[in-house]
Amino acid sequence: MKDAKIIQSVGFDKYFHTDSWEEANKSFFNQLAPKYDLLNEVISLGQQQRYKKDAIDVLNLTRKMRVLDVCTGSGDMAIYMYERCEELHIDAVDVARGMLSLAEDKVNRLGLKNIYFYEVSALELPFRENTFDAVMMGFGLRNLKDIRLGLKEMFRVLKPGGTFTTLDLGKPQGKWQRTLYHVYYETLMPWLGRIFFHRNEYNSFAYLSVSNKHFPSSEEIMVMMREAGFIGIYERQYMLGGVAQQVGKKGLKQKKGDV
Numbered sequence: 001m002k003d004a005k006i007i008q009s010v011g012f013d014k015y016f017h018t019d020s021w022e023e024a025n026k027s028f029f030n031q032l033a034p035k036y037d038l039l040n041e042v043i044s045l046g047q048q049q050r051y052k053k054d055a056i057d058v059l060n061l062t063r064k065m066r067v068l069d070v071c072t073g074s075g076d077m078a079i080y081m082y083e084r085c086e087e088l089h090i091d092a093v094d095v096a097r098g099m100l101s102l103a104e105d106k107v108n109r110l111g112l113k114n115i116y117f118y119e120v121s122a123l124e125l126p127f128r129e130n131t132f133d134a135v136m137m138g139f140g141l142r143n144l145k146d147i148r149l150g151l152k153e154m155f156r157v158l159k160p161g162g163t164f165t166t167l168d169l170g171k172p173q174g175k176w177q178r179t180l181y182h183v184y185y186e187t188l189m190p191w192l193g194r195i196f197f198h199r200n201e202y203n204s205f206a207y208l209s210v211s212n213k214h215f216p217s218s219e220e221i222m223v224m225m226r227e228a229g230f231i232g233i234y235e236r237q238y239m240l241g242g243v244a245q246q247v248g249k250k251g252l253k254q255k256k257g258d259v
Contacts, residue, residue: 003021003145006021006214010211011202011210012028015028016028021145022144022145025143026095026096029073029096029098030097031202032099033099033102036074036099036102039204043189051239051243053080054238055165055167055236055238055245056080056081058236058245061081061085063085064088064089065088065133067091067132067136068090068127068154069081069090069091069137069138070093070122070137071093071122071137071140071141072094072103072138073138073139074103075102077092077136078090078115079112089116090115093118093119093125094117094118095119103117122153122154123144123145123149125154125157127157128157129157130159131158131159132158134162136166137164138167138168139169141166141221142168142212147216147221148227151225158250160252160253161250162249162250164225164230164250165245166246168215168244169208169209169215169242170237170238171218171241172240177240177242185209185242186209190209218244222246225246230249235247
C-alpha cells in the first residue's frame with residue numbers, strides 16, 4: 001500500500017505534513033515521547049514489562065555477547081536485556097530523536113553501562129555484516145517503510161547462528177479472542193485516548209489498532225523472514241494473541257549472496 005494511503009487511513013495526514021510513512025512515524029513518536037511509557041503501561045493493562053521480559057528469553061543472552069535493539073523507543077528492551085545479563089554490549093537504534101533522548105535519560109539515571117544509542121533508520125543500519133550475536137525489535141516493524149528491506153538489514157548484521165526476534169501487536173484468531181481484541185483495542189482504547197490523553201494532537205491510543213489493520217499477519221511476517229534468509233522460524237503469543245513474537249535464526253552456513 002502506498003505511503004499516502006496508509007497515512008490517511010491511520011489519520012496522520014491531519015497532524016503531520018508529509019507523504020512519507022517513515023517521516024510521519026518519526027514526527028508521531030517525537031511528539032509522543034513524553035508520555036510514551038505511561039501510554040504503554042495503560043494500553044497493556046500493566047502487563048508490558050512481563051511480556052517484554054519474557055520475549056527476551058529466546059535470545060539466550062550470555063556475557064560478552066553483542067546485541068542490537070532496533071527501534072529502541074524509550075529503551076525498555078535494551079534495559080531489560082542489560083538487567084538479564086550486565087556484561088553485554090548493547091547497541092540501540094531509532095529514528096526519533098525525542099525517543100532516544102528519553103532512552104538516554106533512563107540509562108543515565110540508572111547508571112547503566114555499555115548501552116550505546118544511534119539515531120539511524122532500521123533500513124540503513126551503520127554496522128558491518130555478521131556483527132551481532134542477537135537482534136531484538138520491539139513494536140517497530142510496523143513503522144518501517146519497507147518491512148522486507150528491514151528484515152534483510154537485520155539478517156545482514158546478525159552473526160551466523162545468531163537469533164533475531166520481533167515483538168508487536170498480534171491478530172487474535174479465535175472468535176472470542178477477536179471479540180475481546182476489537183472491544184478493547186478498537187473501541188475502549190481510542191475512547192480513553194480522547195478523554196484522558198488527546199489534547200489537539202493525534203490520538204495515540206488509536207494508533208496501534210488502526211495501523212494493525214495494515215500490518216502483516218504473523219504468518220506473513222514469518223514468510224518474509226524466511227525470504228530474508230532466517231531459518232527455524234516460530235511464533236510465541238501473549239495476552240491471548242493480542243501481542244505476537246516471531247523468532248528466527250541465521251544459519252551457520254550461508255548461501256552465496258545471502259548477506
